[in-house]
Structure formats: structure tokens, C-alpha cells
Amino acid sequence: MDDFKPILTARYGVENNQAISVAEQHGVYSVARRALTEMTPGQILEQVKAASIRGRGGAGFPAGVKWGFLRPQEGQSVYLVLNGDESEPGTFKDRTLMTRDPHRLIEGILCSCYAIGAHTAYIYVRGELAAAIDVLEAALKEARAAGYVGARPFGQDFPIEVWTHSGAGAYICGEETALLNSLEGRRGEPRYKPPFPANKGVFGQPTIVNNIETIQSVPDILDMGGDAWASLSRLERDGGTRLYGISGHVKKPGVYEAPVGITMRELIYGLGGGMLHDDRALKAVIPGGSSTPVLRPDRKVRANKKDHPLHQWHGLSEIDVPMGVDTYRALGTMLGTTCAIVMDESVSMVEACRNLMRFYKHESCGQCTPCREGGGWLVDVLDGLCSGTNRPEDVELLVDIANNMMGNTICAFAEGTAMPLLGFVRQFPEEFSAAAQSGLPKSTRLDDSTRALLGSAA
Amino acid sequence: MQPMAFALSPAREQQIALLLERYPTKRAACLPVLWLCQREHGWISPEVIVFVAERLDLSTAVVKGVVTFYTMFFEHPVAPNVVWVCRTLSCELRGAKAIQEHLENRLKCKVGGTSEDGKFTLLKAECLAACGQAPMIQINDKYFENLSLQELDDIIDSVERETELPTASLANETPAQNHGASP
Numbered sequence: 026m027d028d029f030k031p032i033l034t035a036r037y038g039v040e041n042n043q044a045i046s047v048a049e050q051h052g053v054y055s056v057a058r059r060a061l062t063e064m065t066p067g068q069i070l071e072q073v074k075a076a077s078i079r080g081r082g083g084a085g086f087p088a089g090v091k092w093g094f095l096r097p098q099e100g101q102s103v104y105l106v107l108n109g110d111e112s113e114p115g116t117f118k119d120r121t122l123m124t125r126d127p128h129r130l131i132e133g134i135l136c137s138c139y140a141i142g143a144h145t146a147y148i149y150v151r152g153e154l155a156a157a158i159d160v161l162e163a164a165l166k167e168a169r170a171a172g173y174v175g176a177r178p179f180g181q182d183f184p185i186e187v188w189t190h191s192g193a194g195a196y197i198c199g200e201e202t203a204l205l206n207s208l209e210g211r212r213g214e215p216r217y218k219p220p221f222p223a224n225k226g227v228f229g230q231p232t233i234v235n236n237i238e239t240i241q242s243v244p245d246i247l248d249m250g251g252d253a254w255a256s257l258s259r260l261e262r263d264g265g266t267r268l269y270g271i272s273g274h275v276k277k278p279g280v281y282e283a284p285v286g287i288t289m290r291e292l293i294y295g296l297g298g299g300m301l302h303d304d305r306a307l308k309a310v311i312p313g314g315s316s317t318p319v320l321r322p323d324r325k326v327r328a329n330k331k332d333h334p335l336h337q338w339h340g341l342s343e344i345d346v347p348m349g350v351d352t353y354r355a356l357g358t359m360l361g362t363t364c365a366i367v368m369d370e371s372v373s374m375v376e377a378c379r380n381l382m383r384f385y386k387h388e389s390c391g392q393c394t395p396c397r398e399g400g401g402w403l404v405d406v407l408d409g410l411c412s413g414t415n416r417p418e419d420v421e422l423l424v425d426i427a428n429n430m431m432g433n434t435i436c437a438f439a440e441g442t443a444m445p446l447l448g449f450v451r452q453f454p455e456e457f458s459a460a461a462q463s464g465l466p467k468s469t470r471l472d473d474s475t476r477a478l479l480g481s482a483a
Numbered sequence: 484m485q486p487m488a489f490a491l492s493p494a495r496e497q498q499i500a501l502l503l504e505r506y507p508t509k510r511a512a513c514l515p516v517l518w519l520c521q522r523e524h525g526w527i528s529p530e531v532i533v534f535v536a537e538r539l540d541l542s543t544a545v546v547k548g549v550v551t552f553y554t555m556f557f558e559h560p561v562a563p564n565v566v567w568v569c570r571t572l573s574c575e576l577r578g579a580k581a582i583q584e585h586l587e588n589r590l591k592c593k594v595g596g597t598s599e600d601g602k603f604t605l606l607k608a609e610c611l612a613a614c615g616q617a618p619m620i621q622i623n624d625k626y627f628e629n630l631s632l633q634e635l636d637d638i639i640d641s642v643e644r645e646t647e648l649p650t651a652s653l654a655n656e657t658p659a660q661n662h663g664a665s666p
Contacts, residue, residue, distance in 0.1 A: 111612045112612060114609075114614070117614045117615055119612075120612055153555070153611050153621060156625070156626065190505075191515065192514070193514055193518070193553035194556075195552060195554065208511060209510060210510040210511045210513030214552075228507050228511075270614065271615065272576075272577075272614035274576060315571075315572065366614070372576065380571065380572045380575055381571075387609055390552075471572070471580070472581060479582070479632050480632055482633060
């Protein structure tokens with residue numbers, strides 16, 4: 026990876042790159058100009074399909090295939106909606122794209138709108154990221170003045186309007202149909218699917234919802250050609266480079282760009298600079314946002330059978346499997362947003378699990394009973410477990426509640442709650458049984474490794 | 484005495500017209516208009532709900548339903564400085580609890596409360612998408628990241644003195660981090 030040249034983040038180091046003149050000096054808008062003046066929408070779609078870009082928001086659906094679902098009827102307006110709600114605990118990558126290279130994002134929107142036949146795009150940004158919205162608004166103003174956004178982008182008779190839309194604090198609005206409701210001015214409650222947004226999305230019209238990073242990658246794909254971009258990846262059917270985030274107990278937390286298919290070990294010990302304390306071993310890592318089940322480095326991959334998708338990594342540690350949508354699914358977790366939360370040996374897995382379950386309890390939209398009540402019960406049972414009720418059957422109860430949430434709700438939030446819970450219990454059964462026997466020590470905190478680093482107040 | 488009807492400043496009033504141009508329905512402007520009102524008034528009072536409902540041809544029940552759904556719309560008055568402490572896992576692993584405890588001692592109020600001098604409301608936040616810069620807090624629209632207790636005190640000091648807050652958000656973000664480049 027030493028010879029890796031960043032593409033998506035190539036302009037992150039450029040001073041004042043938020044100004045259109047600077048961005049243009051570094052090539053921004055040249056791809057959109059070419060795409061809108063020399064390419065057909067079909068040609069763009071072809072390149073995006075060839076790139077095998079899997080959606081960067083967490084679900085990993087192939088973006089080109091999603092675009093291909095659009096079948097607008099006569100008289101309908103197609104919309105492009107960008108999901109910048111970035112709220113999955115552990116995930117903090119899209120924010121850097123919006124603030125450090127906003128014009129490239131607008132360029133990606135122009136190319137994508139043209140490809141899917143959309144004349145309006147909305148960038149939905151979580152309300153807390155007011156600073157990112159300010160940067161985007163300023164960039165959009167410049168792009169309008171330059172004539173790139175508006176009635177005739179690059180002189181073409183294909184009007185494109187781009188608007189930001191601020192959320193107001195709700196994790197669930199990252200779910201695409203909840204986001205569409207929020208964009209329409211409603212409570213951010215997910216909708217039944219079908220109809221899927223490609224058929225009936227925002228304002229009842231055909232809509233494509235893509236993650237910020239997915240759209241920002243489009244100019245790179247068109248610039249290099251879909252096949253060349255895909256081949257930057259180390260994996261098949263999962264192309265390109267992507268952003269990785271790393272937080273928790275590492276020396277260099279942050280956002281990094283690397284090819285698709287690096288291993289978790291490379292992310293932690295290479296990009297992340299290794300464990301924060303050299304004398305405290307890695308205990309567990311949540312690979313791609315809090316909804317993705319936890320990995321345990323001392324667990325070996327069991328894939329003895331020759332036709333097992335992970336056979337070539339049989340016997341290696343879970344953190345030595347390349348990070349891809351399909352490989353991670355085979356591993357029993359999910360790739361998610363490739364933003365990892367690293368925990369050293371000081372961390373109680375029961376306490377870490379409880380922290381995340383509190384998050385889900387707070388963020389459930391409340392529409393579906395299994396999710397609204399289940400999340401609350403998971404926290405209650407975990408609270409009991411931690412305080413030492415001496416009820417060994419509580420571990421089973423946790424699993425039972427989680428299993429009854431899965432598949433019984435409108436959206437995938439309940440799975441996003443239940444899967445990590447089940448993952449924690451499956452990977453660290455001994456800690457949960459011990460807690461169920463005698464509770465956690467009163468002194469248990471998640472910041473044992475780091476409190477001293479905060480220094481003291483004057 | 485009748486409660487005073489709510490009105491926006493002329494500048495913000497003009498913004499409503501611009502916001503309505505962004506969407507094919509009036510209703511879609513509900514969140515942006517609520518934001519305008521909260522920036523003006525500090526919180527979403529019953530009078531604000533009536534105002535928004537009338538401007539967007541919605542029932543007050545619908546607007547109220549929207550307001551109660553979103554964490555960032557305040558249904559009760561808050562201090563001029565709302566301090567959110569992120570307590571989700573990545574921050575918690577980097578000392579968020581100690582940050583909260585320090586703020587509670589310093590401001591002499593518990594999470595959910597307002598400081599005695601009325602300048603700060605202290606709230607607990609779920610993940611604010613700054614996990615690599617933990618621990619962090621948000622004060623109104625600004626993020627303060629990679630905090631030490633000393634920096635935390637400096638920030639609170641500057642708010643108490645009502646001097647400008649240290650540059651936040653963008654400048655505080657970690658520098659370009661690509662493989663091979665030092666952070």
C-alpha cells in the first residue's frame with residue numbers, strides 16, 4: 026500500500042480548496058464539463074456499472090444497479106437525493122468530503138443528475154453538521170455564479186438545481202425512506218417498501234438516494250474509466266478506493282483513503298498507527314459502524330470447505346480477511362461504512378454493548394412495537410445484568426428479545442440493533458455469563474485507558 | 484393577557500420565500516422554517532408552532548408532531564449556549580464521561596439542566612460524527628474536538644467572558660490523512 030496514491034482525497038491537502046477558483050485549478054469540474062458535453066447519460070451509467078461501486082452508506086448495494094432501477098413515466102420528475110445524515114456511531118467520513126472538497130461533491134451531483142435524468146438534487150445533511158452545510162451553501166453559490174448549477178450547466182439544455190436540506194437530530198433519517206419523509210417536512214419515520222424510492226420516492230416521484238461518498242466517487246470513475254477505477258480494488262465485484270475511518274484505542278484515529286479490500290489489521294496497525302497503548306492488546310473491533318457485529322482478533326476464520334467464500338483465509342484471524350461487502354457478510358458481520366471502533370483489553374464488552382443499546386433505544390423512531398419496546402428492554406436487561414441481579418437466564422433473555430425484533434419491523438433499524446447485540450453475546454459469551462452471575466464492578470468505565478490523557482484542569 | 488404572536492425579523496422573513504422555492508410542496512419547508520424560527524427565538528414555543536402552521540398551511544398538530552420528533556428542536560427555553568456532550572461509544576472510549584463530569588462540576592448542573600448563571604444548558608448527545616476526534620462537545624453550531632480538560636475550561640471561560648469562541652469545526656478537524664502522509 027506504500028505506493029498508493031489517493032484519488033478521492035487527492036485535494037484534501039490543498040489550501041482553500043473550498044474556493045471554486047482553487048478547486049478548478051486542481052481539476053474540479055473538468056469531468057462534469059466533459060460528461061455533460063461529450064457523454065450520453067447511458068455512457069455514464071455504463072461506466073458506473075463497470076466500476077462496481079458498492080454504496081458507501083453501509084448497505085453496500087451496487088450503485089449502478091440502483092440507478093438502473095429507474096423507469097420514470099411520462100410527466101414524472103426524477104430526483105437525486107444525497108444522504109449526508111452520517112449518524113452511525115463510529116462513522117465520520119462524509120463530513121470530510123463535504124467540508125474539504127465541496128466542489129467535487131457538486132461535480133459528482135452534476136454528473137449523476139445528468140446520468141439519471143434528474144433536474145433537482147437535495148443534499149440532506151444532519152442538523153448537527155451546520156458547519157458542513159455552510160461550506161456547501163457557499164460552494165453552491167459559487168457554482169451557480171459560474172453557471173455550472175442552474176439553467177444551463179456547461180451550456181447544455183439540462184437544468185440542474187442543487188439544494189441543501191438540514192436535518193434536526195434523528196439517526197433514523199439516515200434510513201432512506203425516513204430521510205425522504207424528513208425532506209418532505211414530516212416526522213422521520215421509515216416507509217413501507219415497496220414501493221421503492223426508484224419508483225415512488227420524494228414527493229411521490231422516482232428518486233435515487235445515494236451516500237455522499239458514492240456520488241463524490243463518480244467523477245473519479247468517469248475520469249479514469251469504470252474498469253480502471255474498479256481495478257484499484259483488491260476484490261472482485263466491489264471496486265475502487267474508499268474512505269476508512271478509525272476511532273477508539275488507536276494512535277492515529279482519523280479518516281484515510283485506501284483500496285477496497287484492505288484488512289482490518291492493516292487499518293488498525295497501518296493507517297491507524299497501532300494500538301494506543303503498546304502494552305494493551307486489541308480485544309475487539311466493531312468494523313463498520315455500530316450496527317455491524319463485533320470482530321474478535323483471537324477468533325479464527327472457520328472455512329474448511331473448498332467452496333466456502335472465505336476458504337482462502339481459513340485458519341487466519343478474523344481481522345485478516347479483506348474488507349469487502351461480500352467477504353464481511355460471509356464472516357457473519359457487515360462491512361457497513363468501513364469506519365472501525367477499536368477497543369483494547371481494558372474494555373468490558375457488556376458495558377460497550379450497553380452503551381450502543383442505549384443509543385438504539387434513544388434513536389428508535391417508535392413506529393414499530395418490536396423495535397420501540399425491544400430496544401428499551403435490551404437496555405433494561407443489560408442494566409440489570411451490569412448491576413448484578415444474579416440471573417444467569419438474562420443472557421438468554423437478551424438473545425430472545427433480539428431475535429424477536431429481527432424481521433418484524435418496517436425498516437432495518439431493528440436488525441441494526443439486534444445484530445450487534447447478538448454479535449457481542451456470540452463473540453464474548455464468557456463476559457455476559459460472568460456479568461449475569463455477579464454484575465460488573467461498580468468502577469467499570471469505558472474510558473479506563475484514556476482518562477489520564479485528558480490531563481487536569483487548571 | 485394574550486400571548487404575543489410570533490414574528491420573524493424582516494431578514495429571516497425574506498428567507499422563507501427563498502426556502503419555498505426549493506421544494507414543490509409548502510410542507511417540505513417545515514424543517515428549514517422551524518430552524519429559522521429557532522435561530523430567532525431560541526426555542527420552538529407554542530406561538531412558533533402556530534406561526535409555522537399558518538405559513539405552511541399545516542395544522543398545528545402536524546407541526547408539533549414534527550417538532551417532537553427531532554432532538555435539536557427545543558420544546559422548552561434553553562440557555563444561550565447549549566452544550567452537547569457526545570457519550571456514544573467512540574467518545575466514551577476516549578474519556579467522554581470524564582468530560583461530562585467535569586462540565587457538571589464546573590457549571591454546577593447535571594445533564595439536562597441549566598447552569599446557575601443561566602448561560603449554559605448541558606445536554607447529552609448521541610454520536611455526533613466526530614468519532615476520530617474524540618472526546619468532543621458541541622456548543623450551539625460549533626464542534627470542539629480532541630478535548631483535554633484544560634481546553635474544555637478555556638472554551639467555557641471564553642463563553643463566560645462572552646468573547647468569541649475559539650475557532651471551531653473546520654479548523655479543528657484533523658488534517659489531511661492519507662496513507663503515507665503524517666496527520
